Amino acid sequence: MSKLRVAAFTLSIDGFGAGSDQDLTNPLGVGGEALHTWMVGTRTFHKMVGKDGGTTDTDEAFAARSFDNVGAWILGRNMFGPIRGEWPDESWKGWWGDNPPYHVPVxxxxxxxxxxxxxxxxxxxxxxxxxxHSALEQAKAAAEGKDVRIGGGVATIQQYLREKLIDNMHLAISPMLLGSGENLFAGIDMVRLGYRCTEQVATPNAMHVIIERA
Structure with a gap:
């Protein structure tokens, strides 16, 4: 049965999934890229960016697991690019070049x-x-029985959480403070919504937690 998942989504200790002031130079906001230290050394990330090698440790296991059985993705517009308002033209096609790392409908x-x-x-x-709801319906149809993964950003995850539509989340808590930006749990009562932590594993670069809907 198809599930709606958040996977390998990184937060700072103070709950921010991205820094402030996103632009072409800072696609994850100021300081946001440093959140992902746990991921960038892994074999999975190296493969995504066309490099050889990479770690095969616990961080790699969670990175690889995040792509298991994914048949479609949902992204907020900020995750696609920094452009606001009407599309000025057709030139912007995402942050990732001609071959994005998704390889399924997004x-x-x-x-x-x-x-x-x-x-x-x-x-x-x-x-x-x-x-x-329309995006989820279309994504599930495109996934053909596989899972749908929400790539972010924070506002998109919050919308699906409030509707109790997310089945499980893998969050990687990075050992750093951002101080400002987009806070995933701002205004969200996870207990009232029926979520609980079912797994936790610490590595030098992250605390990996699995949160599931009861």
């Missing part, structure tokens, strides 16, 4: 319509203007 939440973008490696970006 559904981007936006208020502004745009034709699908077919990329190399099996990724097609679809732009959904009629809300999170």
């Amino acid at each position: 559904f981007v939440l936006t208020h502004h319509a745009r034709d699908p973008i077919v990329m190399e490696g099996g990724t097609t970006f679809h732009f959904v203007t009629d809300g999170i």
Whole structure:
């Protein structure tokens, strides 16, 4: 049965999933890229960016596990790029170059319509203007029984959490403070929504926690 998952989503100790002031230079906001130290050394990440090698430790196990059985993704518009408002043209096609790391259909939440973008490696970006439920319905159909993974950002995850639609989350808590940015749990009562922590594993670069809906 298809599940809606968050996986390998990194937070600072103070709960921020991205820094402030996202732009072309700082796609994850100021200081945000440092959150992902646990991931960038892994074999999975090296493969994503076309490099050989990488670690085969616990961080790698969680990184690899995040891609298991994923048949489609959902992204908020900020995860697709820094452009706000109407699309000025068709030139922006994401942060990742011609061959993004998804390799399955990706559904981007936006208020502004745009034709699908077919990329190399099996990724097609679809732009959904009629809300999170429509995006999930389309993603599940495209996933053909596999899971749907929410890539972020924080606001997108919060929307699905509030509707109790996320089945499980893997969060990697990075041992650093950001101080400002987008706080995942701001205004979210996870206990009231029925979520609980079912697994925790510490590594030098992260505390990996699994949170599931009861």
